Amino acid sequence: MYSSTLVVIRKALPLLCCLFAISGAGAQNLSIRGRIVDSKDQAALIGSNVLLIHLPDSVRQGTAADASGGFSFPGLTPGRYVLAVSFLGYTTLRRTLELRSQPLNLGAVGLQTGGAVALKGVEVVGRAAAAVQKGDTAQYDARAFKTNPDANAQDLITKMPGVVVTDGKVQAQGEQVQRILVDGKEFFGSDPDAVLKNLPAEAIDKVQVYDRRSDQSQFTGFNDGNTEKTINITTKPSFRNGQFGRILAGYGPDNPSSNGKYRVSGNLNSFKGRRRLSIVAQSNNVNEQNFGTDDLLGVIGTSAQGGGGNRGAGGPGRPGGGGRPGQQGGGQAGNFLVNQSSGISTTHAIGLNYADTWGKKTDVQSSYFFNLSDNTTQSTTNRLYNVLTRGRTLGYDENSQATARNINHRFNLRLEHKLDTVNSILWQPRFTLQRNTSTSALNGRTFLSGISDVPATTQSLNNSTYNSAQHGLTLANQLLYRHRFAKRARTFSLGLNTTYNDREADNFLLAQNYSPDTTATDQYSRLDQIGWNWNANATYTEPLSLKSQLQLNYTLSYAPNDSDKRTFDQLTGPRTPNDSLSNVFRSNYLTNSGGLTYRYQFGKVEWAVGAAVQHARLDNDQTFPRALTTQRTFLNVLPTATLQYRVSAQQNLRFNYQMRTQNPSISQLQEVVNNSNQLQIRTGNPNLAQEHSHNLFLRYSSSQPETSRSFFALLGGSYTDNYIANSTVVVREPTSIGGVLVPAGGQITRPINLNRQYSLRSFVNYTLPLKVIRSNLNLNANATYSQTPGIVNAGLNYSRSPNVGLGAVLSSNISPELDFTLSSNSSQTYARNTLLSQNNSRYFRQNTALRLNWILIKGITLQSDVNHVAYRGLTAGFDQSFVLWNASLGKKLFAKQQGEIKLYAFDLLAQNNSIGRTITDAYTEDVRTNILQRYFMVMFTYNLRNFGGGAGPADMPRDNNRPDGPGRPGRGPGGGS
Known part of the structure; x- marks a missing residue:
């Protein structure tokens, strides 16, 4: 009996060893996960501290709850653990857990409000950590940045490391912020300016800066490289139930330098749990503008006024393509934004924002904007071409006056509905309706520059008046269906995106040219453009193990566009x-x-590699004035690669590479002459091919909470083949094109594909506290280098623009009564051309600013903004050094000092100016534009504050359908992206 038992044990021992080995190997990949929520309303508690303690050796590991409240501890072994969860304003939770042979999903872990325990006889005073790095999310504590009681969100975030706001455009960590969220939800759509101006700084608890992944990427857990630089503002619990707002009214009488000035604005916000309703309105004639990307027509197309050519900074390496409202600029919406430093505008605007949760399954966010803007612009332009004629450089001068009225309606909706625990639908419609009317008059001159004792010689003159009335309609829909299978991390999603554009324009041109003969033009043109874009995509993800995942996707896109001029x-x-x-x-x-x-x-490292095979066909069909058909096909392999290394809890390194293609727009393809300025002729090219661009970025971020220091570095670049550049011909003798006589010195521009366009950029930011003066010092440096190809009079030219810049910002942290910010930014830019090195140049720009808000005794307030701007190296007569000084003296009113009356002065020294330089492959130009100058105004402000107090946290973003990915926490604010 005993011997037979030994035989059985001896035979079973190898099998038992194998089973234990397999069990042990699998046990190393166990995990504990869950979501931290408010126990009453089940709202996610972003940034909750989650600590896991292994018993009995007390080995600890911690994490922070992500945007959905989710947390995960991968790579665990079986045993007993203690889970400890804490969050400001809540009672700390401790729970003992038993982890056996299967991963443990705790589901919703609820925290109870309270937890503020008074310690008798003990007072702990400390400095709030200014910055904390949570994964790849930089989180800033608003308590570490002191502002005046009347400050808004913009006043607060500009004190934070690497955040800059200029003309309503926000940059963070060297990149433009495309979206600002409030408690994880959209606030007035994607318009950052509306959020920053209408949210009081005192309501803000935390500010998180991160790269927000697309909805598709958040659901699947895959980082596909499609991110938006995003700021998420979390509010204090006490501000999440009640009403707050502000009204302002001001008037300034006529004076020798300006007509009467007025400014009226107001905002009202009502927050109650998950429901948020906000109203903003303004009317003024002092250049206070509140526009988002969709607020200008942006698709003026080939019939637009072309007097200014391609203006604007464009992107790195691009020659620009902006311009004044009503002018040709490449057909991109962003190129036609009203710039507060360009011209003078009167604006009337109203906006509504609504967010709520309907029942338990539907989240809704919506906004509506109405804008009416009247703009008057006067500008002087000096342009030098990379062309020599008889040993002299060809140039162009222009004086122009333009008026434009833009009326815009914009509606956005985001509706997310959970059909059940595994199925959800996301619907995002967008509607924009716009009318733009403009009138411009310009006097243009081409000339040969002077040399030695020879003065500049005029070649031709152009006087023209241009009137335009345009209508634009855009309808867009994004529909995304998502399904989660029973097997963890196995998902399927199906998306359908549609866009419809309808553009109509009536244009009138009256012109006279002298070269030396006089020619006259009196024309009317009508433009009708209709475009569709249909895009359907399917994505399937399959987990291969707890550490790896596979994603398959397929995309079908069809874009028909019609243009009739x-x-x-x-x-x-x-x-x-x-x-x-x-x-x-x-x-x-x-x-x-x-x-x-x-x-x-696995652990601290996450990487992904992939590739897509893309087949594209471009069909062009011209039916008038003559039949012409072209067809081109393209076959590309588009690789992608991402790498993320979490060096520590406070350090993060990210790498991203992606190859993309871009098809030419219908305005670039349509071969029709735009003669609105007969010295600046433009036409299209139906033989254009798609662009191929390689994009690479490397980011490193680090913070030291104990010393309130932070560091951020970025290195990126792009390389484009088949780049859609310009072929420019500057005619030396009168030349006819499309029935239009171009005088001597006139310019003919046509898009063309060229290779070897690239751009490089770097950005470094370091922030540290200066305890001696109780302030924060923010140091930054940047460098860019771009090469843009172009054809100039049949010669290949590469325009190269190295640029280096240094900046420093000193922001006070002394007290709410004394708030100042001192900053200085300098940049040196070089213009280098391979075709005509004689035109190489360099210019220097420096901007030093001081902003002071001081609450004196007995409610007396003093505010002052001083900006010194200096230019060196521009065209003769354009170099400037001027000081813009704004100041106000006010008195607080009422028992709680919610009101204030003050005397405000703008541009006290009457030196305000506006100058810009543009460098392209064909020319370098300087532009001076009229700008608002000195005026005085009496202003009254009243702040509304009505809060219930003691409210629990309001609705935070909840996304039960988003997986945490194999063995890692989910992504979003507070948890990385």
């Missing part, structure tokens, strides 16, 4: 069709793309 001469008698300046054109762009991506994550 008709031009009529009306110089003598009735209108006569001008076939040379008319064109009927259709473009169809069809793409099929299938891709595969592998993702692996």
Whole structure:
């Protein structure tokens, strides 16, 4: 009996060893996960501190709850653990857990409000950590940055490391912020300016800066590289139930330098739990503008006024493409934003924002904006081409006056509905309706620059008046269906995105040219453009193990666009069709793309590699004035790669590479002459091919909470083949194109594909506290280098623009009564050309600013803003050094000092100025524009504050459908992205 038992044990021992080995190997990959929520309303508690303690050896590991309240501890072994969860204003929770052979999902872990325990006889005074790095999210504590009681969100975040606000555009860590959220939800759509101006600083608890992934990426857990630089503002619990707002009214009488000035604005916010309703309104004639990207037509197309050519900074390496409202600029919406430093505007605007949770399954966020803007612009332009004629440089001068009225309606909705625990739908419609009317008059001159004792010689003159009335309609829908299978991390999603654009324009041109003969033009043109974009995509993810995941996707996209331009001469008698300046054109762009991506994550390292095969076909069909058909096909392999290394809890390193393609727009393809300025002729090119760009970024961030120091570094670049550049011909003798006579010195521009366009940029930011003066010092440095190809008079030219910059910001942290910010930024830019090195130049720009808010005794307030701007190296007569000084003296009113009356002065020294330089492959130009100058105003302000107090946290973003990914916490504010 005994011997037989030994035989059984001896035979079973190898099998038992194998089973224990397998069990032990699998046990090393166990995990504990869950969500931290408010026990009453189940709202996610972003940033909760979650600590896991192993018993009996007390080995600890911690994390912070992400945007959905989620947390995860991967790579655990079986045994007993203690889970400890804490959050400001809540009672700390401790729970003993038993981890056996299966991963443990705790679901919703609720915290009870309270937890503020008074310690008798003990007072702990400490400095709030200014910055904390949580994964790849930089989190700033508002308590560490002191501002005046009347400060808004913009006043607060500009004190934070690496955050800069200029003309309503926010930059963080060297990149433009595309979205600002409030408690994880959109606030007035994607308009950062509306959030920063209408949210009081005293309501803010934390500010988080991170790269927000797309909704698709958040659901699947895959980092596909499609991110938006995002700021999430979390509010204090006491401000989440009640009403707050502000009204302002001011008037200034006529004076020798300005007409009467006025400013009226107000905002009212009502927060109750998950429901948030906000109203903002303003009317003024002092250049206070409140526009988002969609607030200007942005698709003026080939019939737009072309007097200014391609203006604007564009992106790195691009020659720009902005311009004044009503002018040609490449067809991109961002190029036509009203710039507060360009011209003078009167603005009337109203906006509504609504967010709520309907029942337990539906989250809704919506906003509506109405804008009416009247703009008057006067500008002087000096341009030097990279062209020599008889040993002299060809130049162009222009004086112009323009008025524009823009009326815009914009509506956005985001509705997310959970069908059940595994299925959800996300719907995001967008509607924009716009009307733009503009009138411009310009006097242009081409000339040969002076040399030695030879003065500049005029070649041709152009005087023209241009009137335009345009209508724009945009309808867009994004629909995303998501399904989660029973197996963890196995998902399927199906998306459909549609966009419809309808543009109409009526244009009138009256011009006279002298070269040396006089020619006259009197024309009317009509432009009708209709475009669709259909995009369907399917994505499937499959977990291969607890550490790895596979994603398959397929995308089908179809974009048909029609453009019909008709031009009529009306110089003598009735209108006569001008076939040379008319064109009927259709473009169809069809793409099929299938891709595969592998993702692996273990411990501190996460990486993913993948590739997509894309087949594209571009069909162009011109039916008038002559039939012309072109067809091109493209086959590309588009690789992607990402790497994220969490060096420690406070250090993070990220790498991202992606290859993309970009098809030409219908305005670039349509071969029709735009003669609105006969010294600046533009036309399209139906033979354009798609661009191929490689984009690479490396980011490193670090923070030391105990010393309130933080560091951020970025290195990035792009390289583009088939870059859609410009072929520019500057004619030396009068030349005819499309029936239009271009005088000597006139410019003809046509898009063309060229290679070897690239740009590099770097940014470094370091922040540290100066305890001696109780202030924060923010140091930054940046460098960029771009190469842009172009054809100038049949010669290949590479325009290279190195740029280096240094900056420092000193912001006070003394007390709420004394708030100042001292900053200085300097940059040196070089213009280098391979075709004509004689035109190489460099220019220097420095901006030093002091902002002071001081509450004196007995409620007396003093505010002062002083800006010194200096330019060196511009065209003769454009170099400037001026000081813009604004100041006010006020008195607080009422028992709680909620009101204030003050005397405000703008531009006390009457030196305000506006100058800009643009460098392209064909020319370098300087532009001076009229700008608002000295005025005085009496202003009254009243702050409304009505809060219930003691309210629990309001609704935070909840996304039960988003997986945490194999063995890691989810992504979003507070948890990385």
